[in-house]
Amino acid sequence: MNPLDGLRADRRRFLELAGLGAIAFAGSGLLAGCGDAKTTNGPGTTGKDQLKALLPSYVEASNAIKPDIASVQGSNGFFSDAVFLAYPASPVTTATGIPGKGGTYVATTPLWGAIPGTSGNSYYEAVNKALGANVKIQPSDGTNYEKVLPTLFAGDKLPDWIQIPSWNMPKLGFADAVGKFADLGPYLSGDLVKAYPNLAAIPTSAWQCCIWNGKLYGLPVYYGGATFNGMPFYRKDIFDKAGINADEIDSPDKLAALGKELTNANAGQWAFGDMYGYINHMFKFPADPNRWTIDADGKILHRYETPGHLEALNWQNKLATAGYIHPDALADKSQDAKQRFWSGKEVISGDGPGAWTGDDSSSGKAANPTYNRQAFKIFAADGKPEVLMNPSAGMYSFLNGKLSADQIKEALAIANYLAAPYGSAEWLTINFGVDGVDYKMTDGNPVLTEKGSKEVATTYQFLITPLTPTTVKGGDVQATKDYAAWQGDMVKYAVKPAFYGMNVTEPAQYAKLVQPMEDTIKDVRYGRKPVSAYEEALKSWKAQGGDQLRAFYEDIRQKYGTGQ
Numbered sequence: 282m283n284p285l286d287g288l289r290a291d292r293r294r295f296l297e298l299a300g301l302g303a304i305a306f307a308g309s310g311l312l313a314g315c316g317d318a319k320t321t322n323g324p325g326t327t328g329k330d331q332l333k334a335l336l337p338s339y340v341e342a343s344n345a346i347k348p349d350i351a352s353v354q355g356s357n358g359f360f361s362d363a364v365f366l367a368y369p370a371s372p373v374t375t376a377t378g379i380p381g382k383g384g385t386y387v388a389t390t391p392l393w394g395a396i397p398g399t400s401g402n403s404y405y406e407a408v409n410k411a412l413g414a415n416v417k418i419q420p421s422d423g424t425n426y427e428k429v430l431p432t433l434f435a436g437d438k439l440p441d442w443i444q445i446p447s448w449n450m451p452k453l454g455f456a457d458a459v460g461k462f463a464d465l466g467p468y469l470s471g472d473l474v475k476a477y478p479n480l481a482a483i484p485t486s487a488w489q490c491c492i493w494n495g496k497l498y499g500l501p502v503y504y505g506g507a508t509f510n511g512m513p514f515y516r517k518d519i520f521d522k523a524g525i526n527a528d529e530i531d532s533p534d535k536l537a538a539l540g541k542e543l544t545n546a547n548a549g550q551w552a553f554g555d556m557y558g559y560i561n562h563m564f565k566f567p568a569d570p571n572r573w574t575i576d577a578d579g580k581i582l583h584r585y586e587t588p589g590h591l592e593a594l595n596w597q598n599k600l601a602t603a604g605y606i607h608p609d610a611l612a613d614k615s616q617d618a619k620q621r622f623w624s625g626k627e628v629i630s631g632d633g634p635g636a637w638t639g640d641d642s643s644s645g646k647a648a649n650p651t652y653n654r655q656a657f658k659i660f661a662a663d664g665k666p667e668v669l670m671n672p673s674a675g676m677y678s679f680l681n682g683k684l685s686a687d688q689i690k691e692a693l694a695i696a697n698y699l700a701a702p703y704g705s706a707e708w709l710t711i712n713f714g715v716d717g718v719d720y721k722m723t724d725g726n727p728v729l730t731e732k733g734s735k736e737v738a739t740t741y742q743f744l745i746t747p748l749t750p751t752t753v754k755g756g757d758v759q760a761t762k763d764y765a766a767w768q769g770d771m772v773k774y775a776v777k778p779a780f781y782g783m784n785v786t787e788p789a790q791y792a793k794l795v796q797p798m799e800d801t802i803k804d805v806r807y808g809r810k811p812v813s814a815y816e817e818a819l820k821s822w823k824a825q826g827g828d829q830l831r832a833f834y835e836d837i838r839q840k841y842g843t844g845q
Contacts, residue, residue: 337474355772367725381414499677540605559631601808639757
C-alpha cells in the first residue's frame with residue numbers, strides 16, 4: 282500500500298539520537314524536534330531562542346485563498362486540513378519570472394506506482410519549462426527504496442537532489458550521513474528565506490524537522506496539522522441495506538458483534554478485513570511510528586507490553602477463528618484489500634485516511650454503483666476516546682553538498698516554485714501538467730486525461746510541498762465533505778504520544794528483537810496461533826533485550842524528556 286494513503290499531509294518530526302544516551306546533534310548540543318517552538322528550554326525541547334538563528338522566518342502568504350471549509354482547531358495544538366471544493370477560476374501567481382537559470386539537476390525520489398517514461402513526457406517537459414531548468418527526475422520504486430538509498434551513500438553516488446523518508450533514515454546512520462548534504466542555513470535562516478516567499482510561508486514546525494547537528498539541511502515534504510495512521514472504514518450502502526446504524530457502534534464489542542450479521546461465506550461476503558493496523562485508538566496502544574507509551578504509574582512500556590495491545594490481538598484472534606475475516610486477508614494478501622472492500626467481499630476494513638477520496642469512490646462504484654465508504658466515529662474500549670498523532674513532516678529532500686553556492690541558490694528558487702500553494706497557477710502545473718493535454722477542468726477541478734494518467738506521477742512533489750489541504754478528487758465533492766467532517770471531529774481527540782517529535786535511532790543490537798515478535802503477532806491476529814503464543818513471545822522479547830531497550834528509553838526520558 283502507498284504510505285501516502287496512511288500519511289496524509291502531515292509527517293514525521295525528527296530527532297536523531299545515535300547510541301545509548303548520545304545525542305546526534307554532536308558539537309552543537311542542540312536537541313531539535315518538530316513541535317511548535319517553545320519560549321523556554323525545557324527537557325526534550327529546543328527553545329525558541331536556540332532555534333531563532335537557524336529557523337527560517339515565517340511570513341504568511343499575502344495572496345492566500347480562503348478555503349470552502351475552514352480548518353478545525355482540535356486538542357493539544359492539532360488541527361484538521363482546510364478544504365477546497367473547487368479550484369479557483371483565476372489562479373493566483375506566486376513566483377516572479379522563471380526561477381531557474383538553465384541548470385541541470387538529477388533528482389531521485391521514491392514512487393509508489395507505475396514509473397512513467399521520460400521520452401515525450403509532456404508533463405516533465407511542461408514542469409521543466411516552467412522551472413527554467415532541467416530537473417531530471419529519476420523515480421525509484423518506493424517499496425524497494427530502503428535498499429536503493431544505502432548504495433547511493435556507500436558509493437558516493439548521491440544525486441544533486443534526493444528525497445529521503447524518515448522511515449528510511451535509521452539504516453543510513455543519518456546523524457552522520459546528513460553531513461553529505463548542503464547546509465541551507467546560509468540561504469534560508471531567519472529573514473534570508475524572504476527571498477523565497479513560498480518557502481517563507483512554510484510553517485515553522487515543518488522547518489524544525491529539518492535541523493540536524495545544529496544545521497538546517499532539509500526541505501520539508503508533506504506536513505500538516507493532524508497526521509494519523511488510519512481508521513476502520515465500513516460500506517455504508519451495505520450497512521443501510523442491513524439496517525445497521527454505524528453511529529450506534531461505540532465499542533469494540535459492538536463492532537465485533539457485527540461479525541455474525543455481516544458474514545455470509547456462501548455469498549462471498551465477510552464482515553471484516555485485517556483490522557490490526559487500524560484499531561490502536563480503540564484499545565489505546567501506540568502504532569508505528571510511535572511504539573512507546575507511559576502507563577499510569579509512570580513506567581515506560583513498549584506497545585508489545587500494553588494491556589491494550591493484548592486486548593486488540595485477542596479481539597482480532599476471536600474474529601479470525603470465528604470465520605468473520607476474509608480468508609485472503611488471513612492469507613496476508615494485503616495488496617488486494619482495496620479490491621475486496623470495493624467489491625463488498627469485506628464490509629469493514631482498515632485503511633489510511635488517504636483512501637477516502639473521490640478516486641476511491643470511482644473505483645468502488647465501478648464494482649458496485651451503490652458504493653459508499655464511511656468511517657466510524659472515534660471510540661475506545663474504556664469509553665474515553667483518543668487518537669495518538671504522528672509527528673509533523675516525515676519526508677525531506679536534500680541538496681548535495683558538492684553543489685556550488687550558485688547551484689544551491691538556483692535549486693532553492695526552483696523549490697520556491699514547487700512550494701507554490703493550492704490555488705496557484707504554479708500548483709496546477711506541478712501537480713497536473715498542461716491544461717487540455719494532461720488534465721481538463723471538470724466541475725471546477727482538474728482531472729487527469731488518459732494521457733495525463735500515464736505521464737503525471739508524484740515526483741516533483743517529493744522535493745518540497747506547500748501545506749496540503751483536502752481537495753476534491755475524482756469529481757466526488759461529497760466524499761471530500763464527508764472526510765472533512767470526520768477529520769474535524771477526530772482532532773478533538775488528538776493527543777501526543779510518548780517521545781513525540783523525537784525520532785530515536787535505537788542501538789543496532791535491538792533490531793533482532795522485532796521480527797520474531799511481528800511474526801508471532803501475525804500468527805495470532807490471523808488465528809493461526811492462540812493469544813498465549815504471543816504472551817510467551819513477549820517473555821522472550823523482554824529477556825532477550827526488551828527490558829534493556831526500555832532502559833535506553835528511560836535514559837532518554839531522564840535527559841531529554843518525552844516530547845509531550
